[in-house]
Every structure is written in C-alpha cells, then in structure tokens.
Amino acid sequence: MRHITTHDAPATGLRGIGDTSWHVRGACHGMDVEDADAVFFPGPRDHEEIAEAKELCGWCPVRRVCLDFALENVLKEGVWGGLTEAERRPLHDNLHRRLDYRRVTAFFQGRDVHLTEAERQVAIDHAYVRGWQPDRLAAALQISHKHARDLLRQAANKVFDRDRNYGVPRSKKKRKKTSKAKGTPAPAAPGTQQPTGRPAASTPAHAPLGKAA
Numbered sequence: 232m233r234h235i236t237t238h239d240a241p242a243t244g245l246r247g248i249g250d251t252s253w254h255v256r257g258a259c260h261g262m263d264v265e266d267a268d269a270v271f272f273p274g275p276r277d278h279e280e281i282a283e284a285k286e287l288c289g290w291c292p293v294r295r296v297c298l299d300f301a302l303e304n305v306l307k308e309g310v311w312g313g314l315t316e317a318e319r320r321p322l323h324d325n326l327h328r329r330l331d332y333r334r335v336t337a338f339f340q341g342r343d344v345h346l347t348e349a350e351r352q353v354a355i356d357h358a359y360v361r362g363w364q365p366d367r368l369a370a371a372l373q374i375s376h377k378h379a380r381d382l383l384r385q386a387a388n389k390v391f392d393r394d395r396n397y398g399v400p401r402s403k404k405k406r407k408k409t410s411k412a413k414g415t416p417a418p419a420a421p422g423t424q425q426p427t428g429r430p431a432a433s434t435p436a437h438a439p440l441g442k443a444a
C-alpha cells in the first residue's frame with residue numbers, strides 16, 4: 232500500500248493495475264462463451280463476426296478501459312475496445328511512448344495506475360523536483376531503495392544539465408560590453424576582478440541530489 236495518500240482507487244476513467252471490475256459493465260458481459268469466442272476472437276476473414284463485435288463495442292460504456300486493459304496486458308489477439316488485433320498493433324508497438332499526464336497526476340495522487348516508460352520517467356523527474364526522498368519513490372514505484380536513489384540522481388543530473396545548457400540568458404547590455412572589449416581586456420570594476428585563465432564561478436562536477444537527497 233502506498234503511503235502518499237490514503238485512497239487507492241483509480242482516478243475517474245483510469246483503470247487500476249489489478250482492477251477487473253469493469254468487466255461486468257461491458258456490453259459483452261453475460262454472452263454465451265462460445266458465441267463470445269466466435270465474435271471477439273474471429274479469423275481475419277470472418278467479416279460478419281468482426282462487424283458484430285465492432286457494433287457491440289461501439290455502444291459499450293467501458294470501451295476505453297477495455298482497450299487500455301488489452302494494451303497494458305499485451306493481449307494482442309481478438310477484438311478489444313472495438314479494435315481488431317491488426318488495428319491495435321501500432322498502439323501495442325508504441326505503448327512505451329504513451330504520455331498521458333492524467334496517469335502521472337493520478338500517480339502523484341497515490342492512485343494505483345499503470346504507467347508507461349515515458350510516463351514513469353516524467354513521474355521520476357517530477358518526484359525529484361518535488362523533493363521526494365528515495366524511500367518515498369521506492370514505495371511509490373515498488374522498487375528498491377538503491378534503485379530509487381539512482382533514479383533520483385539521474386533526474387538531478389538531468390535538471391542540472393538542462394539549467395546549465397538552457398539557463399537564464401545573459402542580458403544584451405552585458406553581451407555588448409564583451410564584444411567591445413575584444414582583443415583588449417576591459418578594466419575590471421573594483422571588487423569584481425577575477426584571476427585570469429579561470430572561470431568566474433566554479434561549478435560542481437555533478438549535480439547534487441538537492442531536495443531529493
């Protein structure tokens with residue numbers, strides 16, 4: 232159980248990892264097993280059965296959840312959420328790239344949701360920025376303390392590199408002064424003189440874990 236919040240129900244419209252309660256709300260619920268098998272697991276040329284499955288799925292209230300269930304559990308056969316296996320293939324192949332911020336938000340609310348690789352990475356980066364300790368991340372992602380600490384360090388380095396490369400730009404005024412002084416070093420203002428051949432301010436070799444450590 233997560234310690235972030237006290238509720239563990241999935242957010243509205245999002246399925247929990249082990250949640251199968253939506254099955255009973257499906258339009259196909261209660262169908263004869265053999266009929267369901269023929270309709271939802273048709274051959275590629277069983278056009279009538281495919282059309283029937285799509286019609287049922289078309290007005291099914293849990294269609295989206297059904298599709299997510301198939302994608303997250305790598306169920307590549309049959310019709311799920313109104314899509315045949317051929318229609319779902321690109322979704323299966325690109326699932327790791329899915330970035331749905333509703334899921335990331337649900338994760339920070341302590342909800343039990345499935346995260347793709349991309350969503351998990353965003354969650355880790357945000358956890359670092361929010362100052363999470365390794366213990367907390369380890370519990371939320373259900374990983375070891377050491378693994379969580381390494382992930383937070385990687386996030387810290389990423390933020391450090393981003394700030395160093397894309398940090399606040401120098402003002403135009405300052406840049407002008409520098410170009411004038413090309414070739415002849417300008418006299419330094421009193422109290423601001425720096426030793427020659429050394430950077431004005433030293434930076435640490437590695438980003439500190441900061442809030443997260």
Ligand code: SF4
Nearest residue numbers: 257259288291297312
């Ligand atoms: S979307 Fe289709 S397969 Fe999924 S529960 Fe609904 S009717 Fe059944």
